[in-house]
Amino acid sequence: MTTQFTVADIELELHRYPSNQESNLQAWDAADEHLIKHLIDTEQAAVSTAIINDNFGALATSLISIDKQWPLLLETDAKTSQLGTLQNLANNKLSNDNIQWINSRENIPTSVELVLMKLPKNLTYFAHQLSRLSQVLPAGTQVLIGAKAKSINKSLLEVLAKNLGPASASLTWKKTRVITCVSDGQARSAPKSVSWTIPELKLEISNLSNVFAASKLDIGARIMLDNMPKGDFKSIIDLGCGNGVLGLHAKQKYPEAYIHFIDDSEMAVESARQNWQLNNLETPDLAGEQATFSWDDCLTHLNEGVRPDLILCNPPFHQGEAITDHIAWQMFLQSWRALKNGGILHVVGNRHLAYHVKLQRIFKNCTTVESNGKFVILQAQKISKKAEPFETEGSETRNESSDSQSDVPHPQSGLYGAKT
Ligand SMILES: C[S@@+](CC[C@H](N)C(=O)[O-])C[C@H]1O[C@@H](n2cnc3c(N)ncnc32)[C@H](O)[C@@H]1O
Known part of the structure; x- marks a missing residue:
């Protein structure tokens, strides 16, 4: 199992959580690499960034390794994701001082200027997360979503347009794409239980x-x-x-x-x-x-x-x-x-x-x-x-x-x- 995560100058050792699991599964995927590569290629500044659905912290550890002061808000519904991120930060001797944690029901602060997101498997949950973002993001805020190219289709773009704003997808790299969705500034109500x-x-x-x-x-x-x-x-x-x-x-x-x-x-x-x-x-x-x-x-x-x-x-x-x-x-x-x-x-x-x-x-x-x-x-x-x-x-x-x-x-x- 590979544990060496390498994108441009970033080199990290990343494990799933718990790290002693006997599986050949990696702690990140190519969509994580693509999102980080996209930020580096576009020379993204270390603005207040929300990271949503970061499985085991590949995105958070990368941003903190780029700039130790990068202000991050991490939203996750999975305890194992939170524990895995903390474990990977500690293993790579990175601090979690600039991280604020929320679950998927807590309020997202209005200070967020950029959002990085992994596409979750559950599209109802995805729509819920987008509608939460629509309630706080000013018009024009970019939400970058890393996903397998085969998961991106017309209906996914419709979910984005319906719940947050217009979206377009990058070229394919390692069978993944980065979707850029731009908030239209209209608040949607969250779906009911x-x-x-x-x-x-x-x-x-x-x-x-x-x-x-x-x-x-x-x-x-x-x-x-x-x-x-x-x-x-x-x-x-x-x-x-x-x-x-x-x-x-x-x-x-x-x-x-x-x-x-x-x-x-x-x-x-x-x-x-x-x-x-x-x-x-x-x-x-x-x-x-x-x-x-x-x-x-x-x-x-x-x-x-x-x-x-x-x-x-x-x-x-x-x-x-x-x-x-x-x-x-x-x-x-x-x-x-x-x-x-x-x-x-x-x-x-x-x-x-x-x-x-x-x-x-x-x-x-x-x-x-x-x-x-x-x-x-x-x-x-x-x-x-x-x-x-x-x-x-x-x-x-x-x-x-x-x-x-x-x-x-x-x-x-x-x-x-x-x-x-
Ligand atoms: C097959 S579902 C069963 C749900 C419910 N008990 C039922 O019978 O409908 C498995 C549940 O385990 C939870 N789960 C997955 N990984 C877990 C973990 N590491 N610790 C605790 N719960 C976990 C999932 O979120 C899911 O709710």
């Missing part, structure tokens, strides 16, 4: 624009809802919660339980929070809060004291455009670490992904709960030789390096990312 119901469960589900399966219930989630595990669960994690549908139904089935909703997408976490409120799921007799909502990379920053007895997981099998099973691996390994002794990981996946092989390796057991032609529901139980620590919903931060459970498989042990 998409809502639908699951009538038989009396659940109403609202979805912000970058949420997985925003327009309808995912088929994998559907079979999970029909096959929830039996038990008297008290602490449940909805890992990769999306709109929160699995955790919401878990609260209906196990009213005594505390639910932790966790996702890499900030919009997903916010949708889960809104859906929790919308569906009035709190059990009246229980004191205190009954759910938390965390924007995180899997269970990386889960509080040390949280020892769930059930983790529900419909893992992603891609990161951005790349198909990969490393996130599922990470989710399974971190679940093993977090679960209390005897606790259960309940997983749904496409049959061909062969998650049973991974679960068997990590948990040393794996049961098929349900399967149809396409999907399978698997269950693995944590059976640890070691006694578990005192179990509370505590407040210390989990520190991977200080994990004292010596029988925990380690990501570097050869197990992590092993080919199945």
Whole structure:
């Protein structure tokens, strides 16, 4: 895997996040190189610049390596993108002092003079991002969008014209183009959330624009809802919660339980929070809060004291455009670490992904709960030789390096990312 990013005089070492993932995927693509080349060719001055959808910080690290004082605003919906950018800045001994971070719902400052953007896969989210820009950018502000040439077509240019202003594309270089869109100064309103119901469960589900399966219930989630595990669960994690549908139904089935909703997408976490409120799921007799909502990379920053007895997981099998099973691996390994002794990981996946092989390796057991032609529901139980620590919903931060459970498989042990 290449980690040397080179454009003109810029030389950086860039890694994806987490950097120990066993994948051959690079931390940037040719569209990143093209955007930087375009800025250098046009002798762009270091004006206040917003960078949107910078996967692992190739754009931000490049601009800071050109000029350490370049004022940057970084907008991302993905926690892994934020963590990856910080990691790449640190590895290249670049400061993040001039970076301001926002997610895709927070206000964009009016001081922005230039925007660099990577085209996201989700065009509804893209339209949302453009309409946000239309609300703050004065007429004439340039928005430069790096994209694969094959993704640029008439309908994409129409999305740009409709939500921000007229656009034109550069010549092709390394199969990519830079689109220059010029703000027309007209503010558009942001698209509304998409809502639908699951009538038989009396659940109403609202979805912000970058949420997985925003327009309808995912088929994998559907079979999970029909096959929830039996038990008297008290602490449940909805890992990769999306709109929160699995955790919401878990609260209906196990009213005594505390639910932790966790996702890499900030919009997903916010949708889960809104859906929790919308569906009035709190059990009246229980004191205190009954759910938390965390924007995180899997269970990386889960509080040390949280020892769930059930983790529900419909893992992603891609990161951005790349198909990969490393996130599922990470989710399974971190679940093993977090679960209390005897606790259960309940997983749904496409049959061909062969998650049973991974679960068997990590948990040393794996049961098929349900399967149809396409999907399978698997269950693995944590059976640890070691006694578990005192179990509370505590407040210390989990520190991977200080994990004292010596029988925990380690990501570097050869197990992590092993080919199945
Ligand atoms: C297949 S979807 C499942 C969503 C929801 N649980 C459902 O069943 O409809 C996988 C989810 O994992 C999230 N995800 C991807 N990478 C992640 C990571 N590193 N940490 C936490 N969540 C992640 C995605 O944003 C997405 O919401």
